[in-house]
Amino acid sequence: MNDTKPPIDGFGRRIEYLRLSVTDRCNLRCFYCLPEGCSNFTPRTNYLTFAEIERLIDAFIGIGLKRLRITGGEPLARKGLNKLIEKLAAKPQLTDLSLSTNATLLRTQARALRKAGVQRLNVSLDSLDPQRFAQITGGGDLEAVLQGLDAAQKAGFAPIKINMLALAGVNDDEIEDMFAFCRGNGFTLRLIEVMPMGATGRWSGRHFLDLQTIKNRLIERFDLVPADMEGGGPARYWRIRKTHHKIGFITPMSEHFCATCNRVRLTAEGKLHLCLGQNADLDFKPLLRNGASIEQLQKALRKALLQKPQRHEFLEKPDQINRFMAATGG
Ligand code: SAM
Secondary structure, eight states: OOOOSOOBOTTSOBOOEEEEESOSOOSOOOTTTSOTTOOOOOOGGGSOOHHHHHHHHHHHHHTTOOEEEEESSOGGGSTTHHHHHHHHHTOTTOOEEEEEEOSTTHHHHHHHHHHHTOOEEEEEOOOSSHHHHHHHHTSOOHHHHHHHHHHHHHTTOOSOEEEEEEBTTTTGGGHHHHHHHHHHHTOEEEEEEOOOOSOTTTOOOTTBOOHHHHHHHHHHHHTEEEEOOTTOSSOEEEEETTTOOEEEEEOTTTSOOGGGOOEEEEOTTSEEESOTTSOOEEEOHHHHHTTOOHHHHHHHHHHHHHTOOSOOOTTTOTTOOOSOHHHHOO
């Protein structure tokens, strides 16, 4: 039975978007995301099974979930993922099924992902310099990412969005080059500000780059004008007036978008995080493992949504979030 009231949180925001983490493991070690040498992962036996994930999503769909992004950790590292994707893609109420990846495993998986039903891909890529890429990612192979992107295009994914974390003193000299690479290949670049995650006692803000300055520089240099882009995310888009190439800016720190936040995040082990920048969560695994009915799950979901915090406090309390992005689901 479906509960027809819209999924509204305590601040009147309609929460229709779920980021579903299918693993907290990743084959890269981006220094801002996972600590070097980190091996403190959730035992795989603690992950929700695909059947449990599907049940919770069915309950969420019943109260109005419309959009879902599969993420992690590196989602392509979760065995058998396409079986889950096929099930989710078959749900007509989900109007948007997308996936975030570092693309290192895409070369061999792109076609199957497309066939299973992924509609859109976001690829994280912070540098086009092989050595720098390896430094940022703790040894990653840029060539594998480029081959993965090529395979994704051949498999028919379009548009592919490239997410570049803009990091002061690390890759801020590459922003124009990355924009040129994206224009040349038909990708849409989004620049993102780094947030203090998993940083308790470690956040210095050393690599934080305020994107307002970068945006103003690019507006002038490329004659950018405001633009729209489908996807419903927090990015604000601009386009080159003459060529229509787009670029997005995601500015959780310098200009946050909490008032229009429409999402929550489910970790691989079943915790629903209500805000990336707060610790509020609700553990759904006990309910799922104790045989909760769809109605009981929906009731718990609604209760959780009402606890969604008004906004993050990354600026006021940069040491607050001890979870790494890979654990929460980026
Ligand atoms: N492995 C997939 C990928 O690379 O896209 C999905 C997970 S990854 C955690 C998702 C995104 O989170 C990446 O684009 C990464 O750059 C971003 N991210 C990780 N830590 C971050 C931080 N502290 N601040 C901002 N973005 C972060």
